[in-house]
Amino acid sequence: MLNDDDLNRYARQVIIPNFDEEGQERLLNTNCLIVGAGGLGCPVALYASAAGFGHIEIYDQDIVEISNLNRQIAHKNNHIGNSKAENLVQECLKINPNISITSKKILFDESIDVSNFDLIFDCCDNSETKYILNFLSHKCKKILISGSAVQMEGQLAIWKSGLNKNYPCYECIFPRTNEKAPITNCREAGIIGPVTGLIGSMQVNEAIKEIAFKNYQSTAGNLFLYDGLTLNLDKIKLIKNNQCPVCSD
Numbered sequence: 006m007l008n009d010d011d012l013n014r015y016a017r018q019v020i021i022p023n024f025d026e027e028g029q030e031r032l033l034n035t036n037c038l039i040v041g042a043g044g045l046g047c048p049v050a051l052y053a054s055a056a057g058f059g060h061i062e063i064y065d066q067d068i069v070e071i072s073n074l075n076r077q078i079a080h081k082n083n084h085i086g087n088s089k090a091e092n093l094v095q096e097c098l099k100i101n102p103n104i105s106i107t108s109k110k111i112l113f114d115e116s117i118d119v120s121n122f123d124l125i126f127d128c129c130d131n132s133e134t135k136y137i138l139n140f141l142s143h144k145c146k147k148i149l150i151s152g153s154a155v156q157m158e159g160q161l162a163i164w165k166s167g168l169n170k171n172y173p174c175y176e177c178i179f180p181r182t183n184e185k186a187p188i189t190n191c192r193e194a195g196i197i198g199p200v201t202g203l204i205g206s207m208q209v210n211e212a213i214k215e216i217a218f219k220n221y222q223s224t225a226g227n228l229f230l231y232d233g234l235t236l237n238l239d240k241i242k243l244i245k246n247n248q249c250p251v252c253s254d
């Protein structure tokens with residue numbers, strides 16, 4: 006049962022058809038992992054906290070630098086030198102002090118137990134962590150909501166291969182390769198803040214649907230591509246790789 010404070014705080018979302026008070030209760034009972042407290046992790050954590058995802062854990066080993074501030078919207082000028090994960094937790098609590106939210110100031114790696122999480126947000130900017138998150142999410146049957154952004158382009162996908170064997174996983178679509186990968190990190194290739202803000206917002210939008218909504222069509226199995234130069238948003242249906250080392254039987 007929602008208390009009076011919850012009913013007021015979440016009033017504008019529980020009136021949406023298919024959301025309802027039961028949807029809000031499910032959000033409040035959801036345990037989220039957010040990997041990355043940067044350009045994507047900031048909007049993801051802020052919107053997830055505001056929406057009332059009740060339990061959140063944020064991983065990031067970095068400290069706030071001045072060059073982060075064009076996009077990492079929770080971090081302010083007076084936060085330079087602070088832990089990103091801890092700072093993001095404090096900013097989320099300013100919006101919603103009623104949730105339980107914690108920081109881990111370490112690099113996320115394959116030794117971390119994800120079995121207690123219901124939902125995992127991939128907000129990291131390196132491919133090795135993305136492969137680890139994909140492997141753990143598949144193995145432990147979790148929903149993985151993955152975002153990436155570079156220069157003026159962003160990508161979004163919902164991966165549920167562990168929950169439904171017909172869905173592809175991240176590694177089906179982006180297989181590991183020995184070839185040198187193109188530069189896709191913000192430090193070397195550049196990024197503008199609205200692109201990370203848009204993709205992060207979309208990640209939480211998909212999470213709210215997956216957890217709170219009754220009668221909705223999951224967008225898992227699709228890749229969304231946003232081009233900020235042309236304003237095109239494409240949705241591509243993905244095909245599972247039956248030889249995938251992660252998700253094929």
Ligand SMILES: [Zn+2]
Binds near residue numbers: 166175176177251253
């Ligand atoms: Zn796969």
